[in-house]
Each structure stands twice: as C-alpha cells, then as structure tokens.
Amino acid sequence: MRATHALGCIADDLTGSVDLAGRLVRDGATVALHVGVPDRSTATDADAVVVALKSRSIAPKEAIEQSLRAARWLRAAGCERLYLKYAATFDSTARGNIGPVADALMRELGVAYTVLAPSLPEHGRTVVHGTLFVHGVPLAESAMRNHPINPMRESDLRTLIGRQSRGRAAVVPIDTVHEGPDAVQRELEVSAASGATYVVLDAVSDDDLAVLGQACAPLPLSTGASALAAEILRQLLAVRDNPEAPDSRRAPAVECADPGRAVALAGSCSAATAAQVAVFRQSARSFPLALAMKAGRPAAVAEALAWVRSQPAEPLLVYSTPQAGGEHSTVNVDSAEVEAAFGELAAALLHDGFSRFVVAGGETSGAVVQALGTRALDIGAEVQPGVPAAFGLTPTGRRVGVVLKSGNFGYENFFAAALEEIS
Numbered sequence: 001m002r003a004t005h006a007l008g009c010i011a012d013d014l015t016g017s018v019d020l021a022g023r024l025v026r027d028g029a030t031v032a033l034h035v036g037v038p039d040r041s042t043a044t045d046a047d048a049v050v051v052a053l054k055s056r057s058i059a060p061k062e063a064i065e066q067s068l069r070a071a072r073w074l075r076a077a078g079c080e081r082l083y084l085k086y087a088a089t090f091d092s093t094a095r096g097n098i099g100p101v102a103d104a105l106m107r108e109l110g111v112a113y114t115v116l117a118p119s120l121p122e123h124g125r126t127v128v129h130g131t132l133f134v135h136g137v138p139l140a141e142s143a144m145r146n147h148p149i150n151p152m153r154e155s156d157l158r159t160l161i162g163r164q165s166r167g168r169a170a171v172v173p174i175d176t177v178h179e180g181p182d183a184v185q186r187e188l189e190v191s192a193a194s195g196a197t198y199v200v201l202d203a204v205s206d207d208d209l210a211v212l213g214q215a216c217a218p219l220p221l222s223t224g225a226s227a228l229a230a231e232i233l234r235q236l237l238a239v240r241d242n243p244e245a246p247d248s249r250r251a252p253a254v255e256c257a258d259p260g261r262a263v264a265l266a267g268s269c270s271a272a273t274a275a276q277v278a279v280f281r282q283s284a285r286s287f288p289l290a291l292a293m294k295a296g297r298p299a300a301v302a303e304a305l306a307w308v309r310s311q312p313a314e315p316l317l318v319y320s321t322p323q324a325g326g327e328h329s330t331v332n333v334d335s336a337e338v339e340a341a342f343g344e345l346a347a348a349l350l351h352d353g354f355s356r357f358v359v360a361g362g363e364t365s366g367a368v369v370q371a372l373g374t375r376a377l378d379i380g381a382e383v384q385p386g387v388p389a390a391f392g393l394t395p396t397g398r399r400v401g402v403v404l405k406s407g408n409f410g411y412e413n414f415f416a417a418a419l420e421e422i423s
C-alpha cells in the first residue's frame with residue numbers, strides 16, 4: 001500500500017459503500033473497496049479506501065468491534081482522515097448502531113466531537129434545524145416509519161443521536177452554512193467548547209454540502225451519508241494535488257464480468273423497491289421467495305433454484321419484497337431467514353454458472369456478496385444515481401458483476417436498466 005490515502009471510510013452496509021464509492025469515482029477519484037476488514041494490508045494507490053461492513057443492524061458491541069478493527073486497519077494503511085458512512089435516512093434503532101460506533105471511533109481517535117451529516121440532496125434527503133426530511137417529509141412521516149428492521153419514528157437528529165450515544169448534540173443551522181466554511185468552522189468550535197460531542201449539520205443543497213466539505217476536511221473524523229464524504233475528499237485532493245482539480249482525474253477502466261447468466265434478487269422491503277419490482281414483474285419472469293419460505297428455508301431455496309433452472313429465457317427476478325403486487329406480502333417470515341435464503345440461492349446460482357447479479361437491499365446485498373465470496377469490488381459506471389455496477393473475483397477466480405441497490409434508490413425501471421448495464 002502507498003504511504004497515504006486521503007480518506008478512509010467505514011460503511012455500515014454494502015449498498016451504502018457502493019453508493020459512496022460510486023460517488024467518489026464519479027468525481028474522478030480512485031477508490032479501493034473492501035468487503036469486510038481485509039486480513040492483511042493490500043497494495044493500492046487509491047485516493048480513498050472504503051471498508052464495507054454489515055454492521056447496521058447487528059448487536060452494538062459487535063458493530064463497535066468490527067468498526068474499530070476497520071478504523072485501525074485503515075489508519076495502518078495510511079488513511080489520513082476517517083469517515084463513518086451510514087444511510088441518509090439515518091437507519092438505526094434506539095440502541096444503535098450509529099451512536100455507539102461513532103462514540104467508539106471518537107475515543108479511538110482521541111477527538112472530542114464529530115459531525116452528523118446525513119443530508120443527500122440528490123436523493124431528496126435534507127436537514128433543516130436538525131430535522132431530517134425525505135423529499136420534504138419529516139423522516140418519521142416518510143416510508144421509513146414502517147421499515148421492518150430500522151423503523152424511523154423520530155425526525156430530530158439531536159433526539160435520535162441522544163438516544164443511542166453518550167454526550168450532547170448541537171446544530172449548525174442552515175443560515176450559518178449559507179455564510180460559508182469559516183462561519184461553519186467557528187460554529188463547530190463554539191459547539192465543541194460548550195460540550196457538544198455531536199454537531200448536526202444542516203444542508204439542503206449540493207452547494208451547502210460543498211461548504212460543509214471545506215469546513216470538515218481538517219477534522220480527523222466525520223460521519224454522514226455519501227455526499228459529505230465526497231465533498232471532503234474533493235477538498236483533500238484539491239489541497240494535495242493543486243493545481244489539478246479532482247474533476248480532471250480519471251477513474252481506471254474496470255473489467256467486465258465473465259460470460260454467464262444474470263438474475264435479479266430483491267430482498268429489500270423499501271417502498272422504492274416495491275414499485276420497481278411491480279414494474280419489472282410486468283416484463284420479467286418472477287418467483288415470490290417469501291411465499292415459498294412458508295415451507296422453511298431449505299425447501300424455499302430448493303424451490304427457487306429449481307424454478308430458475310427451469311426458465312428458458314431471461315430476465316429473471318426472485319423477490320421477497322412485500323407489497324410488490326404478489327400475495328406473499330401477507331406471509332409472516334423471519335428477516336434473517338430470508339437473507340440467508342438469498343445468500344444460499346446466489347451461491348448455488350454462481351455454481352450453476354451465473355456471473356451477474358442485480359440485488360436490491362443493503363442487508364440482502366451483504367448476504368449475497370458474502371455468499372459469492374467476493375472480498376473487493378471495482379466500481380464501474382453508475383446505472384442510476386447512487387447505484388454503480390461493481391465487479392469482483394470469487395475465491396475460485398471467476399469475475400462476477402453485481403449491481404447493489406440501496407432500498408430506496410433507483411427509478412421505476414431500475415431492474416431492467418441494471419441488467420442491461422452489466423450485460
């Protein structure tokens with residue numbers, strides 16, 4: 001590995017990590033993305049290094065342990081600044097894991113405070129006076145209210161972080177952001193001096209994020225969605241490489257997947273995926289996995305596999321997404337079992353010669369990529385905003401292509417577009 005990387009990122013789920021990596025690559029930066037904490041250091045010349053965890057919904061103790069291992073690995077690899085990436089919809093429960101992990105990272109780095117910046121205006125996520133909005137609707141009134149794993153029933157980020165961390169939260173209000181980076185930095189110092197350990201950053205536009213990126217670039221640790229990380233990296237690279245602007249950099253071309261069949265797997269329970277599944281089912285052959293789960297996981301996986309094998313033509317979709325227009329939405333199944341079923345199905349399909357997988361849902365993507373055994377991903381072109389194609393090697397040396405979609409990302413034609421991109 002080279003001596004320094006401008007930014008080291010710890011992402012709490014896999015789709016969030018590809019969203020982040022794709023955004024950095026879109027800006028012209030080079031990115032190394034590792035699935036899980038690598039066992040040893042790996043040589044790379046990347047501007048940013050991303051470690052993708054599956055820590056969003058696990059026990060806080062385990063999430064802290066994994067995140068600290070990632071932080072230590074990134075620092076040993078030469079990352080100058082760290083960024084904790086979580087969902088722009090602040091997906092978490094009353095006990096974590098954003099607060100416990102951020103508390104632990106602050107202790108590890110010996111810093112007194114950090115920022116919270118989930119704003120992602122490109123996807124309609126904005127923060128005003130500390131309240132998180134999704135397309136203008138307070139988070140707790142958005143579809144996230146009924147998320148099966150992380151139901152979000154509070155919109156004030158100070159309250160949310162207060163419930164899952166030690167310490168006090170303050171806000172840098174939008175008016176201060178509009179005054180520019182110096183004003184934001186002054187406000188950060190004032191908040192820290194008054195004992196705040198978390199400072200929520202208002203932002204409603206990409207211009208606001210650019211201001212925040214300038215203000216936060218010197219901080220050892222920042223936290224938030226992909227947008228602030230991208231702005232921080234822009235700043236760090238502009239400073240390091242001046243006069244060459246980050247915009248003029250070129251991401252390396254990535255190799256495609258080996259020849260093989262393609263399948264779409266939808267385990268996401270988000271409203272956007274439900275609409276995308278409903279649209280795709282009009283033209284694709286589809287199998288309702290949640291319904292099959294009534295017979296138990298092994299039988300469901302066997303049935304899904306037999307169905308896929310019997311299909312003479314593509315496109316193919318296996319889905320468990322509730323309210324996707326099928327009767328399965330009424331079936332009461334265990335989330336972890338559904339995830340495991342998607343993983344087992346993906347492993348069997350890989351064995352059958354499938355080489356391209358489009359997956360909807362962060363947890364589902366984590367389970368599928370774990371099952372494929374891919375430990376690092378090269379980021380390719382974005383299919384739709386926040387959803388790049390990615391390519392990696394399996395343990396047996398096969399090159400697979402994946403498109404991993406965060407639940408609420410993508411347009412209605414997402415599945416067809418993603419399969420087209422990795423064909």
Ligand SMILES: Nc1ncnc2c1ncn2[C@@H]1O[C@H](COP(=O)(O)OP(=O)(O)OP(=O)(O)O)[C@@H](O)[C@H]1O
Nearest residue numbers: 268269270290320335338339361362363364406407
């Ligand atoms: N019909 C279903 N009933 C119960 N659980 C399900 C069903 N379908 C999927 N699940 C589970 O719900 C969880 C969905 O989480 P996942 O992260 O994959 O999607 P998401 O939450 O919609 O997307 P994201 O986290 O990217 O916003 C997974 O654990 C999945 O296995």
Ligand SMILES: O=C(O)[C@@H](O)C(=O)CO
Nearest residue numbers: 016019087088089406408
């Ligand atoms: O829906 C979102 O905002 C998130 O899933 C996200 O930030 C993905 O990176």
